[in-house]
Amino acid sequence: DAKTTQPTSMDCAEGRAANLPCNHSTISGNEYVYWYRQIHSQGPQYIIHGLKNNETNEMASLIITEDRKSSTLILPHATLRDTAVYYCIAGPSGGGADGLTFGKGTHLIIQP
């Protein structure tokens, strides 16, 4: 799996959009970008994934640059419950049935 680089921590005001960056400059053509988050004392939770195109679901939006070397996870209206560690993972095409390679992630703190 390609290596990813994320900031260690970020703050965001409640109600504002949280934009979490991720660099994956060595990503290969068939590797997807996955985002998971882990709230304190819980297991990781899937958020979203994409290959080339931008993606949106009920939780977040994923913006992938045209060269696929970086991406941004957007939480449009952050709430206090979004405080968590967010992991960006560049994984094989069979990401659902291959072991995920987590890094240290970004600790996102939503401020009231």
Add this chain to the structure above:
Amino acid sequence: GAGVSQSPRYKVAKRGQDVALRCDPISGHVSLFWYQQALGQGPEFLTYFQNEAQLDKSGLPSDRFFAERPEGSVSTLKIQRTQQEDSAVYLCASSLRTSGNTDTQYFGPGTRLTVL
């Protein structure tokens, strides 16, 4: 519906003891994974099952670690002769389909193992 469950949630063992950690995946999920998460770190892959077959055990740190899924549903991770460095949260995840498909992994709450 029911998610992935793990038991016990907390386990304290004396150094040298054997422990067994249980994972109940989501019903019907073909793939099952075990991860180890040390304090302040992201989860690290240990092993992967497709039904009852253990297809990848490359992440198991030593031969003291053993996992099984004999009937293709419940899985047990066993650690023999526990050491202090085994202290971590052990996470189980399951997914519906097999390799070659992009599919979500659903994680359990984990078992926190403390070796004294």
